[in-house]
Amino acid sequence: MPFYEKPWQTRCHVNAARHLISLVVLMMLAIWHVVPAQAADVDNIRLWAAPDHVRVVFDLSDEVESSVFKLDGPRRLVVDLKDTQLAFDPDDVDPGDSAIDALRTGRRNGDDLRVVFDLNRKIEPHHFLLPPTDQYGYRLVVDLDYPGEGALDEPVDPIAAMIRDQEMDAERELRQAEAEGRSPSAALAKRDSQAKPHPKRDIIVAVDPGHGGEDPGATGPSGTREKDVVLAIARKVKAHFDATPGFKAFLTRDSDYYVGLRKRTLLAREQKADFFVSVHADAVKSRGPTGSSVYALSKNGATSESARWLAETENRSDLIGGVDGNLDLSDKDEVLRGVLLDLTMTATMNDSLSVGGQVLDKLGRINHLHRSQVEQAGFVVLKSPDIPSLLVETGFISNPSEEKKLRSSAFQEQVADAIGDGIIAHFRHHPPPSSLLAWQRDQGRGGGPGEYRVQKGDTLSQVAARHDVTMLALKRANDLSGDILRVGQVLKIPHS
């Protein structure tokens, strides 16, 4: 018989009377032995089920010494808390659809509390203690990770991801050539040669509903939680992209659990997203402010005091929601180096600002704008070196009428369409070379077969490479003496 199943153990369904008696006895003991009253309480146990783990949060009245270990046959996870007592009914804990079947509690060594979780699958535990915040006191967070399972089951589009990966490599090479003062034509030719036959890939968008799990985000005057409305809006944004040919979207979370800020961008990188958009709802102490605003990353401080304040507020999520204890950041620190990255980052931020302008324009048609320009500040969630990223504050949940709007499915739909259409408008103007949108644009460009209309930014070598002909053949076919092209000029494309 496993050692923990001893008579000291009480089952979950401690009735209130027994609980009270044991409390009284404990108190009497404390008086008799003049033990310093240092015992901590477990005020609650909250549970958040994610696809790749379940997070168990112990709300504690004080800092507690703990040990966490697993046992086999049958599978269990044991959490021992030194000098701690239960101050709530563990029967109220609903393990939901997770690795946990049930939990049991018991006393140990007189004053210690033991919590045993019965498990239905293999897990890998991680735990950490979080210090008090405005919302919570001390919390012991125990993550039960499911080995071999990612937060997203599989790439949303493995082929698009692969092509996008090659495209990003080529883009990096291009920037490196620019940085070193080399002619970019070789890199361009290499990039464009990947477009035959044209892959017509989908553009992948990461849609990130802010907060989640024990991090509710902002709360409205009638109790609306930011984490719930932004999930509803994000789902509609995803649906908008999925219904648009040439686009595919995925959610960084599709349920009520917390995802660490760095993990959100990591998911976007894993999926080779072309774009990342984080959806939030603003809140301030006063009920007055209303309207939508759009934020991009800044490298050199915030554009306004309120942008800085907001970035600090949103960045605090990890303190409330809890960081990913086992997230390895070493490889990304490696990436975050060098001139190359700096160039990529600048290009990425320019793209972010361009998309931001489009989104703001569309939002301005359906809602009051809190800020009429794309603001910039150091949001952690926007720090992806090569994925253009935006954070959209859809409205002020702290304003009673905007809170009401944010709850309505019709308004959520309008906001989602505005976000989606803004991003789509940008990509229609600047489609990645391998995308379906680029192919469609190229089809519509020429006067007919064998012709090509020169676009802004085109170079002779680029047009030649794209059509698989030599520069010389292209020049001959069009009687060109130099390498200069004019925007709008129609070129004859010779047979290769």
Ligand SMILES: [Zn+2]
């Ligand atoms: Zn937020």
